Amino acid sequence: MKRILFILPLILPSIIYSQPNCNVYKMNNDEPCYNACVLAIEAERYQWAREAQMKFDEAVQLCPKLDYAYMEKSVPYLKSGNFIEWKRLIDKAVDINPLGRLGYRGWCRFQFIRDYEGAIKDFETLDSLTRFDIGYSQNGDYQLNIAKALCYKAIGQKSKAVKIIENQLAQKGYTPMTYDYLHLGVLKMETGDTDGGIEYLKKSISFNDYLAEPYYYLGLIYKKKNLTKEFKENMEKAKIYYLKGYKRFDPYTHPMDKVYLADIESELKSGE
Numbered sequence: 570m571k572r573i574l575f576i577l578p579l580i581l582p583s584i585i586y587s588q589p590n591c592n593v594y595k596m597n598n599d600e601p602c603y604n605a606c607v608l609a610i611e612a613e614r615y616q617w618a619r620e621a622q623m624k625f626d627e628a629v630q631l632c633p634k635l636d637y638a639y640m641e642k643s644v645p646y647l648k649s650g651n652f653i654e655w656k657r658l659i660d661k662a663v664d665i666n667p668l669g670r671l672g673y674r675g676w677c678r679f680q681f682i683r684d685y686e687g688a689i690k691d692f693e694t695l696d697s698l699t700r701f702d703i704g705y706s707q708n709g710d711y712q713l714n715i716a717k718a719l720c721y722k723a724i725g726q727k728s729k730a731v732k733i734i735e736n737q738l739a740q741k742g743y744t745p746m747t748y749d750y751l752h753l754g755v756l757k758m759e760t761g762d763t764d765g766g767i768e769y770l771k772k773s774i775s776f777n778d779y780l781a782e783p784y785y786y787l788g789l790i791y792k793k794k795n796l797t798k799e800f801k802e803n804m805e806k807a808k809i810y811y812l813k814g815y816k817r818f819d820p821y822t823h824p825m826d827k828v829y830l831a832d833i834e835s836e837l838k839s840g841e
Contacts, residue, residue, distance in 0.1 A: 588613070589637045605632035613641045636665040640673065648821065652682055671695040672704045672713050680706070680822055685720040692717040705746075708819075712737060715749055719825050722756060731756050747777050748817075748826075755786050755826050763790050781810035782817055785828045788836060801840055808833045 591606035605628040612624035625642035628635055643658035659677070663670045675691030678684040692713050695703050703713045711719075718733035734753045738745060754769030767790055773783040788804035791797075807828070810816065817827040 589635075594632075599632075602632035602635060605629070605635050605638065609635060609638040609641060612638075616641055617645045634665055636662040636670060639665070640670060647677060647681055668695070668698050671698070673707055676706045676711075676713065676716060679716050679720055680708075680819075683723070685723045689717055689720045692720075710748060711746055712743070712749075715746065715752070719752060722752075722825070727756055727760050731760060745776060748773075748824075750776055751780065751783055751786075752826055754783065758786060758790055763793060766790050779810075779815045780817065781807040781815055781833070782826060782828050784810060785833055785836075786826075792836070792840070797840065801837070804833060804836050804840070808837065 588610050589606055591603050591610065594600075594603035594606055608624045608631070609628040612621040612628070615621050616625075622642060622645075625638050628638040629642075632638075639658050639662040643655045643662070646652070646655040646658065655677075659670070659674050663674050671691045672695050675688040675695065678688035678691065692703065695713070705712055706716055714733055714737045718730040718737075721727070721733065722730040731753065734749065734756070737743060738749060738753070750769045750773035754766050754771075754773055757763070757769055758766030767787065770783040770787045770790075773780070784803045784807035788800050788802075788807060791799035791803060808830070811828075811830050811833060817824045
């Protein structure tokens with residue numbers, strides 16, 4: 570087995586993944602926005618605190634165009650489940666800077682809120698605004714077209730999801746991310762292409778052999794094909810990997826195509 574190290578492409582929008590350069594405002598003789606920027610960066614370090622929220626408020630009063638402050642102020646509301654307040658704040662950031670914030674809002678709609686139609690709309694609007702790659706998820710796990718495909722899967726348009734992932738994988742210069750082949754393999758299985766499912770689940774294993782999930786789904790395919798030996802081998806390996814901690818994990822939500830030990834053990838019991 571080999572561990573894969575991923576380096577995100579340099580085209581990731583820096584405006585999403587890093588703090589703003591406050592000196593830009595100083596160079597433009599915009600002292601209010603410079604001071605607001607400094608305040609927002611300081612507040613971001615402890616954004617859950619009441620004092621931090623007050624600093625974000627002060628920052629946007631000084632510089633209403635500082636979308637970074639609105640975005641960072643929204644984060645605690647998102648993670649605590651107050652989606653109404655999060656949406657109010659992140660919408661302001663998107664209104665100010667759609668190119669920089671649409672991808673983030675779309676990803677959060679997918680990951681946290683399960684607002685799949687809203688996420689698709691954000692991703693497609695972002696795509697219409699740029700000639701370049703639309704970027705990656707905030708956690709760095711997904712290119713946003715792959716996330717869009719998973720949104721289509723969630724609303725039942727699985728064939729469309731397959732095409733989107735296949736098109737992304739075919740893009741010149743694109744480096745597959747950790748879960749791309751896993752999701753495509755599962756989608757192939759779910760749309761009746763069991764051979765395609767086997768192909769891409771095996772690619773997932775070859776690409777990153779630190780997940781129980783591809784073995785579990787391979788086991789399901791072999792079970793469907795009445796290949797008992799292969800079914801048991803893959804399901805048992807899925808259990809071993811799961812118990813080692815080799816599994817999908819997200820600290821906030823249930824990742825798509827994640828499996829649980831109970832799923833694996835239920836399948837093994839059914840094959841006895």
